[in-house]
Amino acid sequence: MQAQPDDLARLRAIGWPDDDTAREALAAAEGVRLARVASQHRTAYDVALGPDDALMKVQPPMPWTRPRFPPDQRAAVGDWVTLDASGRNIVGMLPRRSILKRGAAGEHHRQQLIAANVDHVLVVVGLDQDFNPRRIERYLVLIRASGADPVLVLTKADECDIVDDCVDLLVEVAESGVPIHPVNAKDPASTAVLHPYLGPGRTVVLVGSSGAGKSTLTNTLLGREKMKTNAVRANDSRGRHTTTARVLLPLPQGGCLIDTPGMREVKLSGDEDVADAFEDVEALAMHCRFRDCGHGNEPGCAVRAALDEGVLDEARYLNYAKLRDEMEAAATSQAERKAEARVMGKALNKRLKDKYGRR
Incomplete structure (x- = not known):
C-alpha cells in the first residue's frame, strides 16, 4: 500500500x-x-x-x-x-522490528507479549527497597532477546543518600553497555536526560515493579497528569497497580511511550540467550579446560577460579546459573507445547477428513 x-x-x-x-x-x-x-x-x-x-x-x-x-x-x-x-x-x-515478551505469570508454557516495535526499553527501578541487582539482570535477559536496547532508569534519586554506591553495584551492567540514569522522576530537569531516547520516530516502553515510579515518570515526560499515581508502602516500597493496561502515548519530545502495569513476576519465555546479559561470565567460561564445563568441581574451571579469587561476584554468578536453567526449562516446555499442538492439529484434520471426506 x-x-x-x-x-x-x-x-x-x-x-x-x-x-x-x-x-x-x-x-x-x-x-x-x-x-x-x-x-x-x-x-x-x-x-x-x-x-x-x-x-x-x-x-x-x-x-x-x-x-x-x-x-x-x-x-x-x-x-x-x-x-x-x-x-x-x-x-x-x-x-516487527522488535518484540518484548515474557513467560505468562502463573503458567508454565505460554508467552505474554508486552510491546512491539520499541527502540529502547526503560527499566524503571526505585532507589529504595525496590532496588535489586539480580532482578535488573533478569530484565536485561528478556530485553536482550527482544531486539530493543535496554536503558536503566533509577528513580527516587532525590530520596536516596547512596546513589553512587547503588550505581557501583551495577558495574557489570554498565560495562555491558547499558546506560544508567539516576533521576528524580518528578523533576522535568532531571528526566531531560532521557529525551535523546524520545525523539520523532522513536518508541520506548517502561517496565518495572509497581511503585517504582513509572506513572510518575510518564506524567513528567508528558508534561501533564495523565497517569494516576499512588504512594508506596513504607515497609517494603511496594505499590499498587496504578497502570492496569498497556497503552501507547505520544510525547511532546516527538516520539511515543508505552506504559505497562507493574510486573510482580519477570518470567523467561524460553526464547532468550542468557549469555547476552552475562558477557563477563561467558568470557571466563571460554577459558575453562573443558568445553562442556559445568563450573562445579571440574579441573581447570576458569569460572570457579574467578569466584575463588573474588574477580567474579558470587551472587551474580548464581543468578546467571539460575536464569540459564530457567531459560532451558522454558525452551523445553515451549518445544513440547508446539509438538503437542502439531499432534492435536493433525488429529483434528483426520477427524474432519473422516467425517466430511475433506480437510
Whole structure:
C-alpha cells in the first residue's frame, strides 16, 4: 500500500521509523490505511492514526479470534497494522522490528507479549527497597532477546543518600553497555536526560515493579497528569497497580511511550540467550579446560577460579546459573507445547477428513 506524506508525518509522531526497511514493508502490505495499536481489549483494538487524532476501535481478522491461533502472531501494543477502506477492520500486520515478551505469570508454557516495535526499553527501578541487582539482570535477559536496547532508569534519586554506591553495584551492567540514569522522576530537569531516547520516530516502553515510579515518570515526560499515581508502602516500597493496561502515548519530545502495569513476576519465555546479559561470565567460561564445563568441581574451571579469587561476584554468578536453567526449562516446555499442538492439529484434520471426506 502507499501512504501519503502527510499521513506518514503524523505517524512519525507515534513512532513510525520511516526508513528503507519500513517503507518496503509498507509497500508490500495490503489495506488502504496504516495505524498503530495503542491498546488491546479482549475482542478488539484501539489504534492511533496520529498524535492528535482520537483513537479508533477496530476489529481483528477472523483467524486472530480462534483459540488455537498463535498468540505471538496477533497484534500487540506498538504493532503497525493496515486497515480496510472502512477503517473498522484490521487487514494485516507489518513485520516487527522488535518484540518484548515474557513467560505468562502463573503458567508454565505460554508467552505474554508486552510491546512491539520499541527502540529502547526503560527499566524503571526505585532507589529504595525496590532496588535489586539480580532482578535488573533478569530484565536485561528478556530485553536482550527482544531486539530493543535496554536503558536503566533509577528513580527516587532525590530520596536516596547512596546513589553512587547503588550505581557501583551495577558495574557489570554498565560495562555491558547499558546506560544508567539516576533521576528524580518528578523533576522535568532531571528526566531531560532521557529525551535523546524520545525523539520523532522513536518508541520506548517502561517496565518495572509497581511503585517504582513509572506513572510518575510518564506524567513528567508528558508534561501533564495523565497517569494516576499512588504512594508506596513504607515497609517494603511496594505499590499498587496504578497502570492496569498497556497503552501507547505520544510525547511532546516527538516520539511515543508505552506504559505497562507493574510486573510482580519477570518470567523467561524460553526464547532468550542468557549469555547476552552475562558477557563477563561467558568470557571466563571460554577459558575453562573443558568445553562442556559445568563450573562445579571440574579441573581447570576458569569460572570457579574467578569466584575463588573474588574477580567474579558470587551472587551474580548464581543468578546467571539460575536464569540459564530457567531459560532451558522454558525452551523445553515451549518445544513440547508446539509438538503437542502439531499432534492435536493433525488429529483434528483426520477427524474432519473422516467425517466430511475433506480437510
